[in-house]
Amino acid sequence: MIKVTMTVNGKLYTREIPPMMRLLDFIRDELKLKGTKEGCGEGECGACTVIIDGDIYNSCMVLATSCEGKRITTIEGISGAELHPIQEAFLEVNAVQCGYCTPGMILSAKALLDKNINATEKEMKEAISGNLCRCTGYQKIIEAVKLAQKKLKKR
Amino acid sequence: MKTVGKDIIRPDAYDKIIGKAIYPDDIEIEGMLYAGVKRTTIPYGRVLSINSEEIKKVPGVVAVIDYKMIPGAISHGVIFKDIPTLVKDVFKRVGDCLLLVVAKDKASLKIALDNVKVEYEEYKGVFTVEDALKEDAPILGDGSNILYDIKVKKGDIEKGFEEAAFIAENFYHTQMTEHVFLQPECAVSTIDDDGKINVYVATQYPHYDREEVAKCLDMNEEDIRIINTTIGGAFGGREDINPQCHAALATYITKRPVKVLYSREESVISHSKRHPMKLYYKTGVKDDGKLCALKVRIYGDTGAYASWGMNVLRKSAVHATGPYEIPNVDVRAQAIYTNNPYSGAMRGFGAAQVPLAHEAQMDILAEKLAMHPLQFRYLNAFKVGSVTATLQELKSSVGIKECMEKLAQIDNIQLDKDVRE
Known part of the structure; x- marks a missing residue:
């Protein structure tokens, strides 16, 4: 067992974990945050996307012990009492179907817009290119990211 | 009329965007065990032996369940009950379920399943519809390899082709397709104090599932409850039984809550596929551009078990003409x-x-006729009053011509003028 300390959604956690534990399992099984999904377990689908120090990662491909001292954001960490504008936008343009890809999509969009509020449509498409949606809802998802961009600029 | 014609926010969307929607794998219950199945790795054969006794000794293993321990039906299926819940002897595909293992945690379960050793007697299988129809082919179905055979006839096909100015005759193939719904199969089952079984699963058919679980456990349907969780995509792939009976059976035997969770690989191996089809089409058209005859033969590879094969091929037959008179x-x-x-x-x-x-x-x-393909389609498309190949008169709501008119506007094509170029 290895001791690891990281900040998840603004809260500091210290846990003793097996050295081979994936960040995905750390989040889901240790912290009981079930919003991060497993779709493939091999870094293809993006359902397990989280933000680590500002960049997106497939948490199924990251060892939890490698996140010592890092700041992780999951879907549970992006809104407080009110929804994040990206979440609002996903609701308003109906960019949610089965919902399994949604947390990852929202986090990929957030990482992009946090870095570049003037992102182009092409950049938006690139930003979510690692997130698969099998309900084929990409058009609505891009519409949602554009709407979120407008909302964030107004703030 | 609070909602018709208005944009509304779907009621399930809120939980999904905040990460609180509950899919089966998000359910955790105190004392829950983990179960999984060893699947066949060859497509056709008979089981000679499985090292079940050794698997029982793997640390963390709570139960090892074979077909003999199923209290009721040992197979399931939406129409014909031909898919083994656990194989008795003969199996017909890669991915058939041989042995159900229940363990105290995921890690012990994986070790146990990795250590299951199966001795097979392998049979020579058939993997194309052509081979399956040969006289010496092994018989996989009930006395025949033809699960379903439907004919749709209208008019006089010979006369129809005699009237044709042009005929197109071709073979087409479509491929097998996998749903890849994003949420791999998972079920969690629990048992009440009075013995009733609850199965939490993402399913397209909770009522069918209840019937299958009840039959498997030889229990009354009233004593089985299927609770549909949020469904992470389905697209038809969650119409057949997958983890439902295994989870329920493991709970029935251990009297404990049990989770069955598939990996992506197991998901792809286990559930149904889109029928690969071989299609022979001979279509005749008269000099004036009106279709006059269509002969079609469709061979759908329905694989090892019936599932919805009959219904799927019936639909292909009914839709074989396309939206044309x-x-x-x-x-x-x-x-x-x-x-x-x-x-x-x-x-x-x-x-x-x-x-x-x-x-x-x-x-x-259209090319043979030197007509614009959209004009040619428009000329032959269904309208109100058309009679389909199955002799159904279309009495209302036939929108295809209107769709084509919109397309024609975009591309500035004159649909109603003399259509010859």
């Missing part, structure tokens, strides 16, 4: 067993394969 039609569609993964429901349900053929035929004939 054809006075003389002769269609025959067959669902044929092979040792491939079983085919079943997938978005479109047999109506998705035939357009490749009927629309390619339309393009080929």
